[in-house]
Amino acid sequence: MTRTDVSPIRLSDDDCYLALTAHDARFDGRFFTAVTSTGIYCRPVCRVKTPRRENCRFFQHAAQAENAGFRPCLRCRPELAPHSVVWSIQDASYILAHQAARLLDETEVWTDEAPSVEKLAARLGVSDRHVRRIFEAQFGVSPLQYLQTRRLHTAKQLLADTTLPITQIALISGFASVRRFNAAFVAHYKLNPTALRRQGTAVVRPASQGITIRLGYRPPYDVQAMLGFFRKRAINAIEFIASDAQQPGTGRTFRIETGGKVHSGWLLAGFDEARTQLVLQVGDSLREVLPLLIRRVRAAFDLDADPAAINSVLHRHFPAGDGLRVPGALDGYELAVRAVLGQQITVAAARTLAQRLVDQFGEPITTPWPQLTRLFPAPAVLAAAGGDALGQLGIVRQRQAAIVGIAQAVLDKRLQLHSGADVPATLALLKTLPGIGDWTAQYIAMRALRWPDAFPAGDVALHKALGVQALKNPARQATLASSAWAPWRSYAVIRAWSGTLGAPEEPPVAP
Template sequence: MKIDAAVCSSARLARDRRFDGRFFTAVKTTGIFCRPICPARPPLERNVTYFATAAEAANAGFRPCLRCRPDSAPGSPAWGLVSTTVQRALKLMRGEREPQSVERLAERLGVSSRYLRRLFAEHLGVSPLAVWQTERALFAFRLLRDTHLPIADIAYESGFNSLRRFNGVFKQIYQRTPSEVRREGHSSRVDVRAATPVRLYLDYRPPLDWQPLLAFLGARALTGVEQVEGEVYSRSFAVDTGDLVRYRGVMRVYNDAERNRLVVEIFGQEGGTGLYLLNQRLRRLFDLDTDIEEIQAILKEDTLLSSQLRENPGLRLPGAWDPFEYALRAILGQQISVAAASTIAGRLVTRYGESFVDDSGTEWFLFPQAEQLAEADFSDLGVTRTRAKTLREFVAATLDGRVNFAEQSLEDWCTQVTSLPGIGDWTAQYIAMRGLSMPDAFPASDLGILQALGSEGEKAKPKEALARAEQWRPWRAYGAILLWQSLKSGEQK
C-alpha cells in the first residue's frame, strides 16, 4: 500500500501519537520494525523504510521491536482503504479463533481462491495466511507480556491448535521463542494459577470521548447483563470457541487515558479461553480502530456537525457486543422510548436467558441466543401481538438462514431484513449502525434526527434528512450520533 514517506518521516521524528498504528518504521541496519512513537533513538532516514501494516513489515523479514511493541499499536485505518472484498475477508478472519483455508474463505466471500490471493497481494502486499500469522503472533506476544497464562493456553488463545506450529510461527516473526519472551517479561516466581483476573489492554489512537461513550451505553444498559458505574463498564459474556463449549464470565472495562488504552479485566474464564474473540468484539464495541481525522474532515463541512465535533473531538460509534442481541433490542425499541425498550429487553433476559453467579456472589444473566428462543412466544414481555410475531419471525429467520449477520453491504442487509413482516427501514438501519457497526447506516426517520435537523420548532422530513446526510457519506452513522448529542433535552434513540 502506498504511503507518504515524507509524512512518515516527520511523524516518527516528532513521535506524533496521531500516527500510531497508521504506519510502521522498519530499520534496515537492525532488522527491527517500530511504531512511530518508539522511544528509542530515531535511526537515520537512509536506514529506514515504511510499511502501512505490521503484517507487511513482518512479511518483509523485519521483526517487531520489543521496546515499543507493535503488538500494542491501535488498529491500522489502512485496512479501510482496501477493496471491499479484502475488508470482508479480514473481518471474517478476525471473527473466528481458528484459521480458515484460503479456499474456504473465498467460498464464503463468493470469489475464487486465486482471485482472493491476488487481491491480498495487490492491496496489502501479503497473503491471507501471512496476515493471519502476523496478527496472531502479535496477539500472542501481548498475552505473554501482559498475562500469566501458560504458554500452551496462549497458543490456543491465539488460534493455534498445535504448540509446535505456534512456536515455529512465533520464532519466525520474533526471532525468539515464546518461552524466552515470557522469561524476559515475567518473574519465574509468579504463580500463574493465582494471577487473576486476566487483563487485556486495548490501545487506541487519541482522542477518545470515554464519558459520552459510557453515557450512551449506560442509558441503554440491560439490568443483569451490563452496567455502567462511574467510569467503568461491566457486562456478562459468553464465547463459543467452535468446540461445542461456551465459556462465560464477567468483564470490567475502564480507560487508562494517560497511556491511551482501555483496561479489560476478565473474571470467570477457565484458562482465559476466548480472549482473541473478546479482544475483537471489544474493539468493535468501543470503536477503537476508527480513523477520527478522516471522519472529521468530512463531517465538519456541515455547520451543525462541526460545532458538535468541537465539543466531542474523540467521537466514537457505540457498537454492540453481539449483532443478534442488538437486533432483538432494536425490534423491541420500535416506536417506544429508550427506557421502555430497555425494560422490556430486561424481561426477555430474565425469562429466557441463562443466569450465573460470579465469585463476588452477584447474579448475572447471559442474553439468550437464537437457539434458546426457538420456541419462545414473547407475548409475556408486555409487547403487542404484532411485535411478538415479528420477534418470532426474526428468530426463525436467523435460525433458517434467511437473516445472517455475515459481512455484507448495507443495501443487502436492509433488503434482507425488511423482507420480514414488522421490520421497516428504521429498524434495519439502526441494527446496521449499532449491531453491525456499519459506518454509513442512517435511520433517517428517527425522531431525534428529525428534531435535530429541524428549524423554528418544526421537525425535518425524512427525505430532507437523507438529502442533507448525503454529503456525510460514508460516515452517516457518526453524523447520526452527533445529531443525537446535539439535542439538549428529550429522549434520544
C-alpha cells in the same frame, strides 16, 4: 476534498517521520517504523530514542514489516496498536482487498473452518488468483502472510499479558499445532515463545481479577460520551457503568458460542486515557475465546476507528463531534432484540422492557461482582417463548413476532450479526423477518455489523437534529442531507443525536 473522494490520506515517509518524532497517538496503527540498524519495527508512539531518519523504513501494515524481515518491538508492542479500518466507495479493487482483509481479521467468520485463500475467494465471489493479485497489490503481502501476522500478534499479546499455557495460546491463536506455532514464532521473531514469556510482565492474578489485556485506540476519543450512551441503556444484572472518574469503564456478563460450545462469564472494560488504551479484564471462564472476545470488545467500543479519515469528511458539518465513536455491541443478537424493543418508543421505555425480559428469561450466573448476576436470554429461550409470556411483559404482538423471528434465525445460523457478516445480505434477510423494517435493520447494521455508512433515515430524533421534521417526507430529506457524509454516515448519525451539528444549513428539498 469532494464528497465522493473518501479514500484514506496517504502519508509520505517524511510525514511518518514527523509523527514518529512527536510520538503522535493519532497515527498509531496507521503505519509502522522499521529501523534498519536494529531489525525491529515499532509503533509511532514508541518511547525509545527516536532513530535517525536514514535508518527508518515505513510500512502501512505490520505484515509488510515482518515480511521484510523486521521483528516487533518488545517495548511498544505493535500487537496493541488499533487496526487500520479504511473505507472507499470508488475503487472496486481497493474495496475488495480491504473486504478480504476484514474477513481475515474477523475470527468469528471462521469459527467452524480454517481460513484459506480458496475459501476467502469463495466468500467474496471471485477467483483465488484474483484475491491474491489485488491483496498483494494493496497490502504488499499475500493473504496468508497477512493472516500469519495477525495470528502471531494475537499469540504475542497473550504470551505477554496472560499466564495461559503455551499449548492453549497456540491453538486459540489459530495454529493447527504447537509445533507449527513454535516454528512460525522462531522464524519471524528469532525468539521462542518461552523466552518471550520470561521477558514479559504477565503476573499471576487471583481468579476474581481475571485476565488483564490492553487494547490501543487513536485519539481523540470522547470516553464520557461513549459511556453515557451505554449508561442510558444499561440493564441491571447484566451490565453496569463504573462511576470512577480516575478510570471510567463498564462491566457486564457475556455469552459466546463457537465451535458448538457455549462459553459464559464476565468482563470489565476501563479506559486509561493517558495511554490511549482500553484495559480489559476477562473472567477465567472466557480464556478459550479470548481472541474472539478481543475482536468483539474492539468493535463494541469502536477502538479501530480512524478519526483523521472520519473528521476529514464530517468536521465541517459536526465541528464538536470529532471525538465521538459509534457504540457497538458485544453480542449482535442481543443488540437486535433490544433494537426491536426500542421501535417507536423512548430509550427509557425500551430499557424498561429489556429489563423485564432479562428478569424473566435471563439465565443466572455467578460472578465476583454483585451487580452482575444474569446473562441476556439465549436465542433458544426466546425462540421458544410464547406470545402470552412476552405479552405479559408489555411487549406488543408485532414485536413479539420480531423477537422470536430473530432468535430463531440466529439459532438456525441463518442470521450472522457480527462485523464480518455480509451487510447487504444481512439487511435483506432482516427485512424478511416479521416486524423489522428499514429503521431497525439500519440500526442493527450501524451497531452490530459495524457498517460505517448505515443510515436509519426514518429516525424521528435524527429528523429533529437535522431540522427536517416539519418538511414533507422527512426521511427523504434526511437521506438527501446525508449524501455529503458518505461513507461515514453512521458517525454522522451519532453526532447528530448528540447535538454536535454545526450551524444549520438550508436542508435540501426533494423535487
